[in-house]
Amino acid sequence: MSKGKKFGMYLFLIIFSLLSIFPLYYMACAATNMSVDVSRGRLIPGTYLIENFKTLIANQDLFRALWNSFRNSAVLTLLCLLICSLAGYGFEIYHDKAKDIVFTILLTAMMVPFAAIMIPMFRMFSKLKMVNTMAAFMLPSISTPFMIMMFRQASRSFPKDIIEAARVDGLSEVGIFFRMFVPTMKSTYSAALIITFMNAWNNYMWPKIILQTNDSITMPMLVSNLLGGYTVDYGMLMLGVFICTIPTAIIFFFFQKSFTEGITGAVK
Amino acid sequence: MGKKKFTMEKRHNLTGWVFLSFGVILICWTSFYPMIQAFILSLQSGLGVNLKFGGFSNYARILKDPTFKGTLFNTFFYLIIQVPIMLTLALILASILNNKDLKFKGLWRTCIFLPCATSLVSYSMIFRSLFANDGLINTFLRNLGMNPVMWFANAWTARFVIILALIWRWTGYNMVFYLSGLQNIDYSVYEAARIDGANARQTLFKITIPLLKPTILLTTITSTNGTLQLFDESLNLTNGGPGKSTMTMSHYIYNTSFVQSPNFGYAAAMSIVILVMVAILAILQMKVGDER
Numbered sequence: 001m002s003k004g005k006k007f008g009m010y011l012f013l014i015i016f017s018l019l020s021i022f023p024l025y026y027m028a029c030a031a032t033n034m035s036v037d038v039s040r041g042r043l044i045p046g047t048y049l050i051e052n053f054k055t056l057i058a059n060q061d062l063f064r065a066l067w068n069s070f071r072n073s074a075v076l077t078l079l080c081l082l083i084c085s086l087a088g089y090g091f092e093i094y095h096d097k098a099k100d101i102v103f104t105i106l107l108t109a110m111m112v113p114f115a116a117i118m119i120p121m122f123r124m125f126s127k128l129k130m131v132n133t134m135a136a137f138m139l140p141s142i143s144t145p146f147m148i149m150m151f152r153q154a155s156r157s158f159p160k161d162i163i164e165a166a167r168v169d170g171l172s173e174v175g176i177f178f179r180m181f182v183p184t185m186k187s188t189y190s191a192a193l194i195i196t197f198m199n200a201w202n203n204y205m206w207p208k209i210i211l212q213t214n215d216s217i218t219m220p221m222l223v224s225n226l227l228g229g230y231t232v233d234y235g236m237l238m239l240g241v242f243i244c245t246i247p248t249a250i251i252f253f254f255f256q257k258s259f260t261e262g263i264t265g266a267v268k
Numbered sequence: 269m270g271k272k273k274f275t276m277e278k279r280h281n282l283t284g285w286v287f288l289s290f291g292v293i294l295i296c297w298t299s300f301y302p303m304i305q306a307f308i309l310s311l312q313s314g315l316g317v318n319l320k321f322g323g324f325s326n327y328a329r330i331l332k333d334p335t336f337k338g339t340l341f342n343t344f345f346y347l348i349i350q351v352p353i354m355l356t357l358a359l360i361l362a363s364i365l366n367n368k369d370l371k372f373k374g375l376w377r378t379c380i381f382l383p384c385a386t387s388l389v390s391y392s393m394i395f396r397s398l399f400a401n402d403g404l405i406n407t408f409l410r411n412l413g414m415n416p417v418m419w420f421a422n423a424w425t426a427r428f429v430i431i432l433a434l435i436w437r438w439t440g441y442n443m444v445f446y447l448s449g450l451q452n453i454d455y456s457v458y459e460a461a462r463i464d465g466a467n468a469r470q471t472l473f474k475i476t477i478p479l480l481k482p483t484i485l486l487t488t489i490t491s492t493n494g495t496l497q498l499f500d501e502s503l504n505l506t507n508g509g510p511g512k513s514t515m516t517m518s519h520y521i522y523n524t525s526f527v528q529s530p531n532f533g534y535a536a537a538m539s540i541v542i543l544v545m546v547a548i549l550a551i552l553q554m555k556v557g558d559e560r
Binding site: 009019020023024030039041043084090110111114115119124139140143145173198201209220226227241252260 | 360497
């Protein structure tokens with residue numbers, strides 16, 4: 001590669017990386033500055049973090065929102081991984097014609113826009129007296145065609161010999177799944193965990209509809225509420241945004257490598 | 269022995285059904301069943317809980333509703349401008365990052381993927397305050413001696429901010445899919461092309477794109493689907509404004525069912541229209557993707 005081309009390549013990467021990080025840097029700086037300074041365009045970390053935090057907890061029930069979001073997302077992720085991996089494994093390992101047809105039908109559910117089903121679902125859950133419950137928040141996202149497809153794809157690389165050997169050793173089918181399949185599919189589970197947790201944590205439309213009391217508020221709803229009123233306290237707003245971003249950023253950094261591996265397994 | 273084998277197979281078959289039943293039943297309950305309900309609902313008219321059968325009157329109303337046409341235009345405008353730009357950028361970035369001699373690979377990848385860690389509401393807020401009348405971008409323009417722009421007071425500049433925000437948030441996400449796809453392509457193919465004297469553009473069009481076709485198809489379908497369902501950004505970044513000039517279809521459906529006097533029947537009819545559009549586009553894209 002010529003020197004000029006190499007230079008152009010790195011320049012493109014540097015510019016794109018800076019543009020990707022800049023809004024996040026802005027957010028972190030703004031969270032530590034006074035609202036007026038944020039408007040003035042101050043782009044260095046300030047000393048107003050504690051005050052912003054005090055305003056934030058005086059305005060909104062931050063700890064409840066954090067706890068709700070954590071609890072909802074963690075339980076949802078756990079159930080989703082269990083049920084979708086079981087289904088994906090079931091579709092692939094025991095596959096026959098009938099199961100393949102069922103799988104194709106399931107895939108069409110991917111095309112169903114959420115806007116189309118939110119009204120009937122809201123009415124269904126209100127009939128069942130489940131509005132404002134954690135279960136109503138979780139149920140629509142526990143089993144998704146995308147996740148089942150990901151685990152079905154990944155099960156393809158699971159050696160059939162292991163299953164046969166385990167059967168000869170007298171291990172039950174459920175035992176094979178939990179003791180053989182789950183431990184070997186770590187990277188797929190990590191990728192699924194990142195995607196599900198982030199989606200659950202960031203979900204905004206459905207909780208806005210189904211969780212209507214202040215007690216059940218989640219982080220994205222809290223951030224959205226910060227915009228109420230005529231003047232916006234940018235320092236407080238950006239601190240709220242920052243706090244809402246930390247958990248997903250940590251999960252992302254923690255599982256980044258296995259995420260890429262898991263996706264690679266899924267798009268093969 | 270033969271009989272035993274038969275029963276074993278039968279038992280395994282049954283185990284498979286039990287394994288997949290939980291997931292399948294849940295999807296039927298929270299996707300297919302509400303879908304049928306939405307269609308039934310779309311044939312009813314009336315406000316709140318006073319619903320009665322109205323035939324296709326809701327669908328007739330859609331054809332005459334200027335707000336629906338406006339939101340339809342906005343959604344497709346975002347789709348047509350944003351998705352191609354984003355996917356092209358993602359593809360270029362992925363093929364650069366796939367280069368063997370590239371230094372600091374992990375650093376670039378992390379930087380570019382990082383926007384995906386922010387929630388949709390969060391990044392809407394970040395862009396909202398960046399482009400606010402007294403926000404950073406306008407301060408910057410003022411310092412350069414230019415006139416500040418009231419980004420959210422004009423329909424086109426507001427749409428521009430939404431598109432920019434979408435590209436910022438999703439390019440890295442799609443890049444990871446391309447990068448994974450590229451890693452499945454044997455590097456020797458590229459070596460051979462280089463020895464044969466192929467330039468970067470030829471390599472991209474003759475090797476990368478054809479071999480990545482399934483991944484490109486996947487990202488195109490998911491991006492189209494996502495853009496047609498755009499909601500959080502419309503609500504939190506511009507609140508549909510000025511007027512209703514940046515409002516998306518999902519946002520309008522939400523307002524029709526939960527903000528103004530609830531008209532579930534009409535909202536359901538609009539949502540069926542979205543469903544049909546998503547399905548048609550997905551089928552079209554699959555058809556195009558299948559051609560060789």
